Amino acid sequence: MRTPRILIGATGSGSGKTTITCALLEILKRQGKKVQAFKCGPDYIDPMFHSTVLGIPSKNLDTFFTGEKMTAELFMESAVNADISVMEGVMGLYDGLGGIRKEGSAYDLATVTDTPVILVIDAHGMGRSILPLIAGFLSYDTIHLIRGIILNRTSGAFFETIRPEIEKSFPVEVLGYFPNQKEILLESRHLGLKRPEEVEKMAELLAKTADMLEKTVDIDRLFAIAEGASELPDSDILTTTEGASELPEGSTLEKDSYGKQKVHLQKSGKRPVIAVARDEAFCFYYEDNLKALEKAGAEIVFFSPLHDGSVPKEADGLLLPGGYPELYAKELSENKTMLADIREKAELAMPIVAECGGFMYLHQTMEDTEHHVYEMAGVVPGDCFYTGKLVRFGYIELTEKESNFLPENGSIKGHEFHYFDSTANGDDCVALKPVSGKKYDCVFDKNTCFVGFPHLYYPSAPQFAENFVKKAKNYADRSEVNS
Numbered sequence: 001m002r003t004p005r006i007l008i009g010a011t012g013s014g015s016g017k018t019t020i021t022c023a024l025l026e027i028l029k030r031q032g033k034k035v036q037a038f039k040c041g042p043d044y045i046d047p048m049f050h051s052t053v054l055g056i057p058s059k060n061l062d063t064f065f066t067g068e069k070m071t072a073e074l075f076m077e078s079a080v081n082a083d084i085s086v087m088e089g090v091m092g093l094y095d096g097l098g099g100i101r102k103e104g105s106a107y108d109l110a111t112v113t114d115t116p117v118i119l120v121i122d123a124h125g126m127g128r129s130i131l132p133l134i135a136g137f138l139s140y141d142t143i144h145l146i147r148g149i150i151l152n153r154t155s156g157a158f159f160e161t162i163r164p165e166i167e168k169s170f171p172v173e174v175l176g177y178f179p180n181q182k183e184i185l186l187e188s189r190h191l192g193l194k195r196p197e198e199v200e201k202m203a204e205l206l207a208k209t210a211d212m213l214e215k216t217v218d219i220d221r222l223f224a225i226a227e228g229a230s231e232l233p234d235s236d237i238l239t240t241t242e243g244a245s246e247l248p249e250g251s252t253l254e255k256d257s258y259g260k261q262k263v264h265l266q267k268s269g270k271r272p273v274i275a276v277a278r279d280e281a282f283c284f285y286y287e288d289n290l291k292a293l294e295k296a297g298a299e300i301v302f303f304s305p306l307h308d309g310s311v312p313k314e315a316d317g318l319l320l321p322g323g324y325p326e327l328y329a330k331e332l333s334e335n336k337t338m339l340a341d342i343r344e345k346a347e348l349a350m351p352i353v354a355e356c357g358g359f360m361y362l363h364q365t366m367e368d369t370e371h372h373v374y375e376m377a378g379v380v381p382g383d384c385f386y387t388g389k390l391v392r393f394g395y396i397e398l399t400e401k402e403s404n405f406l407p408e409n410g411s412i413k414g415h416e417f418h419y420f421d422s423t424a425n426g427d428d429c430v431a432l433k434p435v436s437g438k439k440y441d442c443v444f445d446k447n448t449c450f451v452g453f454p455h456l457y458y459p460s461a462p463q464f465a466e467n468f469v470k471k472a473k474n475y476a477d478r479s480e481v482n483s
Helices: 017-030 045-054 063-079 106-113 130-140 156-169 202-216 219-227 287-295 325-334 336-347 357-361 462-482
Strands: 005-010 035-040 059-061 084-088 117-122 146-152 173-178 252-255 261-264 273-277 282-284 299-303 317-320 352-355 363-367 373-375 380-386 392-400 411-418 420-422 429-432 439-442 444-446 449-452
Touching: 005 017, 005 106, 005 219, 017 035, 017 045, 017 084, 017 146, 017 173, 017 202, 017 219, 035 045, 035 063, 045 202, 059 063, 059 287, 063 084, 063 106, 084 106, 084 219, 106 117, 117 130, 130 146, 130 156, 146 156, 146 219, 156 173, 173 202, 173 219, 273 462, 282 357, 287 299, 287 462, 317 357, 317 462, 325 336, 325 357, 325 363, 325 373, 352 357, 357 363, 357 380, 357 420, 357 449, 363 420
Parallel strands: 005 084, 005 117, 035 059, 035 084, 117 146, 146 173, 273 299, 273 317, 317 352, 352 449, 363 380
Antiparallel strands: 252 261, 261 299, 363 373, 380 420, 392 411, 392 429, 429 439, 444 449
């Protein structure tokens, strides 16, 4: 299967991968190419920026979550219709699990998908020292995937001076540079970058960045490198068209404030409906998690705990993902009808899955970063508070003490990244840190409820999505009998 593709890697975090990736996506879109974007690793923010540029979902790929075979299949499933696929790496090119293992690294993803790598180097404050840096990265590239280099945060004059030195020293193409442009930097927050909606004049910034990159980087040569990627083995994956499935009779379709399909369902009685929170406060998604629920037989409808008055009436299950609820704690607390409805749904045993920010929202109270305390849904018997420091970080593998959402002895992979803690973290699951071997209890996991701080990646354990949907179908059947 011919799938033109590249991976934008870097020598370390903060080297400019996201800025250059988004600018490249914008340029390719202008050229009329059908582009599919991917993000390496457990990241929610960068895919939001990719999606803002392209207008279609960006996908996450992670070799720790899904291993070599499934990761390659997930890639091909989305890349099969694209003129070019652009993957954005994570941290430094070789930084994987625990910072010391290859799994989860951008290089491991490039290896598994046999993808050419364009290495971004932050050259600010560097001269000839760039040469041994490049030499080191190339020496670790045992299968010669690094095909091009872009120097970031440097001047055109220095680039023209150093370029011939690099090209005569190494068998790699120097594709160009990107100047130091403070006005187009994407600001940081305690968890990744700002959401695209929070960046002033986002479209204008993207246009300026793309204009600059187009002048200083050989985009045609970069595309040629992508086209030169090896053919991948044919698979059983069929060519698909996004949004091709038919809605149940009587249903309507509109766009929500994020441009995502928002379905108002006339329930067919065949497919359970899972209502997914989606707004400024709840915005952390793996696109393939939603796809896994749909593959398991669910219909997805989006709603806003911030702006709506209640859970969608057609809902048979609730998914409350992560995000930034602490930044909207006052507004969430003031939406009393929504809080009461969610509390009622929990009392009626509607299946609920909540991760991190969604878990915080279910507490009795939640503290914001200024230590103001607000009442929340009251489903979790505890209080959520701000610690001012990173409480947990990194990959985990979760097992249930008693089989509920997972099969007996099954596990699901995910990660944690939060500055908040709880007086009631739950103790129905065991989290294992894959490198250190450290274990700890977490998550409320009883009957129809699976809520806790961990972010889950459903494709690592498809039975999780299947069981969630089964529980929603059982709830729908009970509701129909009682109505």
